[in-house]
Amino acid sequence: MTQGETNESWRPHLVRGVPIWQLTVELNTPDLFAGRLLVPSVAEHDGEDVTGWDLEGLVPFAEAKAKWPSEVQLAAADLQVVFDRVAKALLQDSGPLDEFRSALTMPPIGTAETANYFYAPSTKKLFVRHWGATPPGDESTFTHESWRKIFRDVGAASPSAMAMAAAKVDAPAERRRESDPDAAREADEAPEKHASEPPGPKKPAKKQTWWSLPLGLLLVIVAGLVGLLSFRTFQEGPVTPTRPVVPPALAAHDAGTDAATTVEAVDASTDAAESADASVADSDDASTSDASADAADASTDDDDDADASIATSHAGADDHSKVVVTIGPAAGGADPEGPNTKAGPHRRHDQPEARTWRVTTGADRVARTEQRPHRFDVWLATGKSFEGVRVEWEDAAGKWHVH
Incomplete structure (x- = not known):
């Protein structure tokens, strides 16, 4: 209709x-x-x-x-x-x-x-x-x-x-x-x-989600951790799986706390009585001439150590002539001057800026070490290899480096 x-x-x-x-x-x-x-x-x-x-x-x-x-x-x-x-x-x-x-x-x-x-x-x-x-x-x-x-x-x-x-x-x-x-x-x-809204173009407002702030904080934290790890890796050097970082098992400055470690600090400038007191391997009342002879033997290890001189004064760690001998666990209680402590593989480490040295991994294979401020010699037990043995040196600022 x-x-x-x-x-x-x-x-x-x-x-x-x-x-x-x-x-x-x-x-x-x-x-x-x-x-x-x-x-x-x-x-x-x-x-x-x-x-x-x-x-x-x-x-x-x-x-x-x-x-x-x-x-x-x-x-x-x-x-x-x-x-x-x-x-x-x-x-x-x-x-x-x-x-x-x-x-x-x-x-x-x-x-x-x-x-x-x-x-x-x-x-x-x-x-x-x-x-x-x-x-x-x-x-x-x-x-x-x-x-x-x-x-x-x-x-x-x-x-x-x-x-x-x-x-x-x-x-x-x-x-x-x-x-x-x-x-x-x-x-x-x-x-x-x-x-x-008034006439004319206008940009839409951005919506704020509740998870935006926590996500931003998480990203900042992750970035900080990555930066810290990168800085530490740059300072300490790369660490391979075969050489993990572990607490030091064998360090020259801790040798006095190990019952199986004998430290020989031989000072040739002292008189015969002081030489006899410094020799820990000799328990007899040896004569002044015998103690001096033992000290002389300790400084003539093998061909690699023939040029090492023994100081006659108790100088600090910067004294290039002082030798610290450490008997490791692999020696099995052998005589420090016996042939068993130098019968295995030998490696020599040199670093002009080093003040002291230590073995951080593989210490159970070490039979003997000899430490000088700028040089470190390591002997392993017979049949052992240096694979996994880690040596570090300390600079004047007290920072440790992998050698």
């Missing part, structure tokens, strides 16, 4: 220089009127423009209220929720509906003959015509500030009806959220975004 009327009755307001009815597509979006505004058609009849409204399947409000009172009341509350949503958008400054604010009016309910609101039994929704227009005669219209007065007499604005209508209006949105959460979220945020 199409109902016609001449343009001398309801006259649409102008927006952008055209009748507001021509802009219905901008107002019937899901976030505004959601298709509740009826769209008129204009045709020429007898030389006169006639506005027509397609009312097929629609029932005038008064008639529908008499047939389906509860359904119509809920439909009116449903339309009131839509009106409230649009009215809120119209109240926003610099919003998308600024140019519609004064032109967008709503008509009264009307009578059965001049109905402006129609009920659709198939969808249980109300639709409106003659919106945004000036009525004929003395009829009044409602601006967005007074849209709540339209259905006040039918109880559409009661709390229970509004709650039920709000749930009904939100149901399609919930279904959209389930099927396409991103699109639904954009649709929900669109009115608020347009209402709060």
Whole structure:
């Protein structure tokens, strides 16, 4: 059913220089009127423009209220929720509906003959015509500030009806959220975004996640540890799997605490009595000449040690002539001057900046060591190899280095 009327009755307001009815597509979006505004058609009849409204399947409000009172009341509350949503958008400054604010009016309910609101039994929704227009005669219209007065007499604005209508209006949105959460979220945020943002481009705000700060701190800590390990590796040199760093097992300066270690400090400049006291390998009351002979034997180990001179004074560790002899665990309690302590493999270490030396790994294979500040000789037990034996030297600053 199409109902016609001449343009001398309801006259649409102008927006952008055209009748507001021509802009219905901008107002019937899901976030505004959601298709509740009826769209008129204009045709020429007898030389006169006639506005027509397609009312097929629609029932005038008064008639529908008499047939389906509860359904119509809920439909009116449903339309009131839509009106409230649009009215809120119209109240926003610099919003998308600024140019519609004064032109967008709503008509009264009307009578059965001049109905402006129609009920659709198939969808249980109300639709409106003659919106945004000036009525004929003395009829009044409602601006967005007074849209709540339209259905006040039918109880559409009661709390229970509004709650039920709000749930009904939100149901399609919930279904959209389930099927396409991103699109639904954009649709929900669109009115608020347009209402709060001024015209012109604006960069979206970055979202701060709760794990950003802990992650940043963790990255800083890891970077610090990596830097510390790199610095220590650069200072101490690389460590291979076959030569692990372990607490020193054999060091010359700790030799006095090992019961199996005998240290010979021979000083040739002292008299015969002092030489006899310094010889720990001789337990007899040897004569001065015998003690001097033992000390001389200790300084002539093999061909590699033939050039070693023995000091005659108790000088410090910087004295290049002082020799410290240490008998290792692999000697098996052998005589310090016996052939067993030098029968195995021999290795000589030289470092001009060394003050003292030590064996940190593989000490169980060492039979004998002789230490000078700038030189360190190591003998292993017979049948042993230097694989895994680690020797370190200490500089004047007290720092140890792998040799």
